[in-house]
Amino acid sequence: MSSQDTPRRPVLIVGWSAFAVGGIAAFQPADSVIYIEEPDVARKRNVAEALKEVEYARGLIEWEYHLPGRADAFFAAHPDLDPAAVIPAVEYAVPFVARLAERYGLPGAGLGAAQLLRDKHQLRTVAAAAGIANPASEPVRSAAELADFAARNPGPVVLKPANRQGSVGTRVLRTPEEAAAAWEFGLVQDEGPFVPDRPIQHSMLAERFVSGPEYSVEMLVRAGRPVFANTTGKVLFPGPYPVEAGHTVPADLPEDQHKALVAETERLVAAVGFGDGVLHCEWILEDGVPVLVECAGRFPGDSIVDLIEAAYPVQLVRAYYTLMSGEPVDPLPERAERAAAARFFASDTPGTITAVHGLEEAGEREGVQLAVGIVVGHRTGGLRSSWDRFGIVTTLADTPADARRLADEAADSVRIDLDTTGEEL
Numbered sequence: 001m002s003s004q005d006t007p008r009r010p011v012l013i014v015g016w017s018a019f020a021v022g023g024i025a026a027f028q029p030a031d032s033v034i035y036i037e038e039p040d041v042a043r044k045r046n047v048a049e050a051l052k053e054v055e056y057a058r059g060l061i062e063w064e065y066h067l068p069g070r071a072d073a074f075f076a077a078h079p080d081l082d083p084a085a086v087i088p089a090v091e092y093a094v095p096f097v098a099r100l101a102e103r104y105g106l107p108g109a110g111l112g113a114a115q116l117l118r119d120k121h122q123l124r125t126v127a128a129a130a131g132i133a134n135p136a137s138e139p140v141r142s143a144a145e146l147a148d149f150a151a152r153n154p155g156p157v158v159l160k161p162a163n164r165q166g167s168v169g170t171r172v173l174r175t176p177e178e179a180a181a182a183w184e185f186g187l188v189q190d191e192g193p194f195v196p197d198r199p200i201q202h203s204m205l206a207e208r209f210v211s212g213p214e215y216s217v218e219m220l221v222r223a224g225r226p227v228f229a230n231t232t233g234k235v236l237f238p239g240p241y242p243v244e245a246g247h248t249v250p251a252d253l254p255e256d257q258h259k260a261l262v263a264e265t266e267r268l269v270a271a272v273g274f275g276d277g278v279l280h281c282e283w284i285l286e287d288g289v290p291v292l293v294e295c296a297g298r299f300p301g302d303s304i305v306d307l308i309e310a311a312y313p314v315q316l317v318r319a320y321y322t323l324m325s326g327e328p329v330d331p332l333p334e335r336a337e338r339a340a341a342a343r344f345f346a347s348d349t350p351g352t353i354t355a356v357h358g359l360e361e362a363g364e365r366e367g368v369q370l371a372v373g374i375v376v377g378h379r380t381g382g383l384r385s386s387w388d389r390f391g392i393v394t395t396l397a398d399t400p401a402d403a404r405r406l407a408d409e410a411a412d413s414v415r416i417d418l419d420t421t422g423e424e425l
Contacts, residue, residue, distance in 0.1 A: 010034045010058055011321065012083045014065055014097050015090030016047045020317075021054055023305070027318045028056040034083075035060045036074075036093075044193035066092050066196060071099035085324040088298045091165040092195070094118055098297070107222075107276035107326050109297045116272045117279075117297040120162040121205055123272070124292070130271035132264060133291045135208040147179035149206040156209035158242070159186045163203045165296075168385045172209060172240045191387065212286040214293070215251050217265040218300060218308060219279045220316070220332070222323055224269060228316065228332040229262045230308050232300075233400065234282075237346060241384050246343040246407060249307040250336045252400035257285065264290045278320055280304075302386070303370075303394060307340035310369065310396050311403075338396060341403035343411040345374055345391035350382045351420035353390075358414045365413070367395040367406040374416060 011028065014036045024033070033054075037047050039062040051057040061078075064070055074096075083104055088097040094114045101108025109117070116123050121139055128134045136153055139162070140146045150157045150173060159182045160170040168191060173182040186204055214236065220228040233251035237243050251258065265281045268274075280300040282293035299305050299320070309316050312333045323329050356374045363371035373391030380388060393410045397403040 008032050009082055009084040011325075012036060012081075012086045012100070013089050014086065014093035014100075015088060016041070016045060016050070017089045018050065019301075019303075020089060020299075023309075023317045024321075025054070025056055027315070027321070030055050031058045032056050034058050034081075036063050036065060038062070038064060038066060038196045040196040040198075041193065064196070065096040066200075071096045072103065074100060075103040085321060085326075087321065087324060090194075091118075091296055091298060094297045101324075107324050109277045110273055110275045113272040113274040114297055117274075117295055118163065119203075120160070120294050121203070123295060126271050127268055127292050130267055132267055132271065133286075133289050135210050135291060137205055137207040140204050140206045143180045143183035146173075146183055146204075146206050147176040150176040150179060153208050158205075158207045158209050159183065160205055160207070161186070161203060162205050163200070164191075167241065167243050168387070169204075170242055170385070172242060185384075194387075210284045210286050210291050210293070212284045212291070214282065214284050215253070215261055216280055216282045216300065216304070217261050218304065219262070219265050219269070219281070220277075220320060220323065220329075221269055221274055221279060222276055222329065224273075224275060226262070226266060226269070227323070227329055228314070228319070229265070230312075230336070231258050231261050232304055232307070233404075237383060239348065239383070243346070243383055243386055243389070244302060244344070245346070246341065246404070247302060247304055247307060248339065248341045248400045248404045249304065249311045250339065250400060252404070257288070261285075261290050264292075265295075268292070268295060276323060302344075303342050303392060307342060307394065310394075311336040311338050311340040313337065338398055339400040339403040340369075340394060340396050341400070341407040342392055342394045343407040344389040345393075345411065345414065345416070346383045346389040347380050347416070347418060348383050349418060349420055350380060351418035353378045353380070353416050354419045355417035356414070357416070359391075362393060362410040362414050365406070365410045367397045367403065368393060368410050369396050370394040371410060371414075374414070380418075 011033045086101045088094045098109040098114035099111045169186045171182045214234040216232045218230045231251040233248040235246040237245040281295035283290045371393045395406040
C-alpha cells in the first residue's frame with residue numbers, strides 16, 4: 001500500500017453536537033472523523049442519519065461512555081484504531097475522553113483533572129485548598145438538609161446538581177421556607193434526548209449565593225500552560241433560575257480585572273493538574289474578588305466560540321484540534337480586534353409559539369450576524385434551564401458596549417405570539 005492509500009488517522013469526537021459541524025467542516029477533510037455516542041442518545045437524536053450529511057464523518061461507534069471504565073473497555077475493543085486526537089463535544093464526555101487519550105498516548109486533560117472538573121463538590125475542595133475563593137458549599141441529600149444549610153447561611157442560597165450541565169436542576173431560594181419546593185424542582189433533571197434513558201444518580205449541592213457581575217474565561221492549555229485566554233461577560237435572565245440571557249466577547253472589563261480572572265483560571269489549571277485541552281471557567285466578581293462558580297474541561301456552548309472567533313478574529317476550534325493532535329500551534333492573538341455579543345430568546349410562560357414577528361428584520365439590523373431559532377409550533381414549558389431557550393441573536397461591533405447594545409436592540413425588536421391555552425407542557 002502506498003502512502004497515498006494509507007487511511008488518514010481518524011479524529012474521535014465523543015458526543016454529537018449539530019451546532020459544531022460548520023466550524024469543524026472548515027478544516028477537517030472528508031472521511032476523517034469518527035463520532036462516539038451513547039446508544040440511547042444516538043437513537044433518540046437520529047445521529048446515524050445526520051452523519052450521512054456530514055462530509056468529514058467516517059462513521060459512528062455507539063458506546064456507553066457515561067459509565068465508569070468504558071474508556072478502557074473501548075481501548076480494549078479498538079486497540080488498533082490509532083486516532084490522531086480525541087475530542088469531547090459535550091460535558092458528559094470529558095472523563096471518558098481524558099482516559100481514552102491516556103490509553104492512546106495522545107494529549108489530554110488527564111483523567112484526574114477531568115474527574116475533578118465533572119464533580120463540582122470535589123472541584124471546590126481542591127480549588128479552596130489552592131487559595132481560590134469559593135462560596136460556602138455543602139452536599140445535601142434532602143430538603144431538610146437544604147433548609148438547615150439555608151438557616152446557617154443567611155441570605156439567598158443556590159441549590160444545584162454537582163454532576164449535570166446547562167443549569168439543569170438549579171434554583172435560587174431566598175429563605176429556608178423555600179427548601180421543599182426548591183428540592184422538588186432540583187430533582188427534576190430531564191435533559192430529554194441529550195442523555196441516555198438510564199437514570200443519572202442525583203448529587204446535589206447547597207451553596208451561598210454570590211452577588212456580582214458574572215464572567216467566564218475560555219482558555220486553551222498546552223502542558224498546563226495557557227496559549228490563549230479570553231474573558232466573556234454574562235447576563236442572566238431575572239428570576240430564581242440562573243439561566244444565561246446573553247454574552248459579550250471580550251468582556252467589558254478594566255485590564256486589571258481581566259488579568260485577575262485569567263490568573264485565577266491559571267491557578268485552577270495548576271490545582272487540578274490539567275494537562276492539554278480547553279477550559280470554560282465561570283466566575284463572579286464579588287467586591288472585585290474572582291469567586292469560582294464552576295469549570296468545564298471542554299468548549300463552551302451558547303455560541304461563545306463563534307463570538308470569540310469573530311471578535312479576535314482567530315480560528316480557535318482549528319487551533320484546539322491541532323493542539324489535541326500534538327502538533328505545534330501558531331501563536332494566537334492576545335487581544336480582540338473587535339467585539340461580539342449574543343442574546344437569547346426565551347419565555348417565562350409555558351405555551352406554544354403561534355407566530356413570530358420581526359425576526360427577519362432583526363437579522364438585517366446594524367451589526368447583526370445571526371438571528372435564528374424561533375420556530376412556529378415550538379412548545380416551551382417556561383424558563384427553567386438553558387435547554388428552555390429557543391433562539392439567538394449575535395452581533396459584531398467595534399466595542400463590547402456597542403455589540404451588547406446592538407444585540408439587545410435586535411432581540412427586543414422581535415415579538416412572539418404564545419398560545420397558553422393548550423394542555424400542560
